[in-house]
Amino acid sequence: xxxxxxxxxxxxxxxxxxxxxxxxxxxxxxxxxxxxxxxxxxxxxxxxxxxxxxxxxxxxxxxxxxxxxxxxxxxxxxxxxxxxxxxxxxxxxxxxxxxxxxxxxxxxxxxxxxxxxxxxxxxxxxxxxxxxxxxxxxxxxxxxxxxxxxxxxxxxxxxxxxxxxxxxxxxxxxxxxxxxxxxxxxxx
Amino acid sequence: xxxxxxxxxxxxxxxxxxxxxxxxxxxxxxxxxxxxxxxxxxxxxxxxxxxxxxxxxxxxxxxxxxxxxxxxxxxxxxxxxxxxxxxxxxxxxxxxxxxxxxxxxxxxxxxxxxxxxxxxxxxxxxxxxxxxxxxxxxxxxxxxxxxxxxxxxxxxxxxxxxxxxxxxxxxxxxxxxxxxxxxxxxxxxxxxxxxxxxxxxxxxxxxxxxxxxxxxxx
Numbered sequence: 001x002x003x004x005x006x007x008x009x010x011x012x013x014x015x016x017x018x019x020x021x022x023x024x025x026x027x028x029x030x031x032x033x034x035x036x037x038x039x040x041x042x043x044x045x046x047x048x049x050x051x052x053x054x055x056x057x058x059x060x061x062x063x064x065x066x067x068x069x070x071x072x073x074x075x076x077x078x079x080x081x082x083x084x085x086x087x088x089x090x091x092x093x094x095x096x097x098x099x100x101x102x103x104x105x106x107x108x109x110x111x112x113x114x115x116x117x118x119x120x121x122x123x124x125x126x127x128x129x130x131x132x133x134x135x136x137x138x139x140x141x142x143x144x145x146x147x148x149x150x151x152x153x154x155x156x157x158x159x160x161x162x163x164x165x166x167x168x169x170x171x172x173x174x175x176x177x178x179x180x181x182x183x184x185x186x187x188x
Numbered sequence: 189x190x191x192x193x194x195x196x197x198x199x200x201x202x203x204x205x206x207x208x209x210x211x212x213x214x215x216x217x218x219x220x221x222x223x224x225x226x227x228x229x230x231x232x233x234x235x236x237x238x239x240x241x242x243x244x245x246x247x248x249x250x251x252x253x254x255x256x257x258x259x260x261x262x263x264x265x266x267x268x269x270x271x272x273x274x275x276x277x278x279x280x281x282x283x284x285x286x287x288x289x290x291x292x293x294x295x296x297x298x299x300x301x302x303x304x305x306x307x308x309x310x311x312x313x314x315x316x317x318x319x320x321x322x323x324x325x326x327x328x329x330x331x332x333x334x335x336x337x338x339x340x341x342x343x344x345x346x347x348x349x350x351x352x353x354x355x356x357x358x359x360x361x362x363x364x365x366x367x368x369x370x371x372x373x374x375x376x377x378x379x380x381x382x383x384x385x386x387x388x389x390x391x392x393x394x395x396x397x398x399x400x401x402x403x404x405x406x
Contacts, residue, residue, distance in 0.1 A: 039221070042224070042225070042308060073277065073278075073308070074277055075277040075278050077277070077278050079308055120218075120221070122220060122308075122310050127310040127311060127314070128311075129223070129311045129312075129344075130220075131219065132217055132220075133221060160217070161217070162218070163217070164219055164222075164355050166355050167348075167352060171219075171222070171355055173221060173222035173225075175221035175225065
């Protein structure tokens with residue numbers, strides 16, 4: 001994942017061939033998180049909330065993101081699975097278009113990748129388990145810029161990776177979640 | 189700061205955070221998702237568990253679906269005796285049939301699906317259920333019935349058995365008390381449930397039953 005991020009960072013130009021002046025940005029996202037890889041059998045989808053800080057130069061953006069979602073049980077039950085995640089990501093805007101001559105807005109698509117770390121907790125009434133797990137993100141989305149604002153809508157594929165020695169072998173477990181999220185960002 | 193210096197700084201920060209993530213990934217979490225998505229009581233037809241307890245071998249197997257007391261259930265042969273189980277998202281229940289014999293006639297004292305485990309299993313979770321009834325036998329003999337169970341998810345442990353090492357097992361402590369004339373008994377036992385396998389160890393007092401073989405069903 002790290003290699004993927006760095007390779008994409010360098011080969012796509014990223015900051016190295018970016019516009020002469022970088023810009024900071026701050027924003028937030030809301031969306032829906034859908035559980036997968038077996039989690040969907042017992043967990044329902046949940047609202048997703050996030051905030052992000054970023055630095056962009058040209059088509060590349062590096063972002064620091066925080067996201068939260070609370071997955072609930074599918075049946076009426078006081079069970080809850082909370083996922084807090086901090087991630088660092090890189091996004092690359094491509095197919096950038098200006099709708100008309102003289103227009104100050106632009107739109108296009110963005111591909112992104114991120115590495116994150118999740119703080120997890122499962123609660124059932126007063127019982128609580130906590131844990132942590134690293135995660136990788138691959139996303140694609142649509143964006144529109146106008147003035148200082150940047151609107152986005154996209155899909156983010158999230159894989160949490162867990163592993164533990166299991167006798168002479170090792171058990172590796174992947175938890176796949178997919179997020180549909182929209183965001184608004186202010187570019188300073 | 190020039191744009192190239194800023195770019196370098198961001199790249200360095202990015203690599204530093206990535207390295208931290210990579211080091212964290214080596215430890216790779218607490219298996220919280222793994223527990224959340226695992227089935228700790230699989231009732232898949234064809235599954236077969238072999239246990240060893242004090243020199244005695246017991247075999248449990250899931251033989252298929254049925255309907256008992258108007259409810260769909262799964263038939264489990266526990267040491268060749270049929271048991272009827274149901275599993276929903278919030279509970280695992282077992283059909284219980286208690287009867288007393290008076291004057292050559294059988295009287296049903298209790299017939300229902302009793303709670304065995306409340307789901308999902310989360311460390312520290314507790315549950316209890318109590319069933320009470322009064323049954324009159326032969327017109328004069330009154331039996332006060334009480335069947336109660338309480339359970340607690342005591343710990344998450346790795347368990348080594350002759351069948352292998354099972355990680356992320358829930359240790360469940362159960363207390364069951366049945367008060368029903370000559371059928372009365374009290375039982376305290378601990379069970380270790382492994383993800384994707386089910387019961388891998390049971391301890392009752394000093395007696396221990398451990399899994400020696402497991403064949404998953406299809």
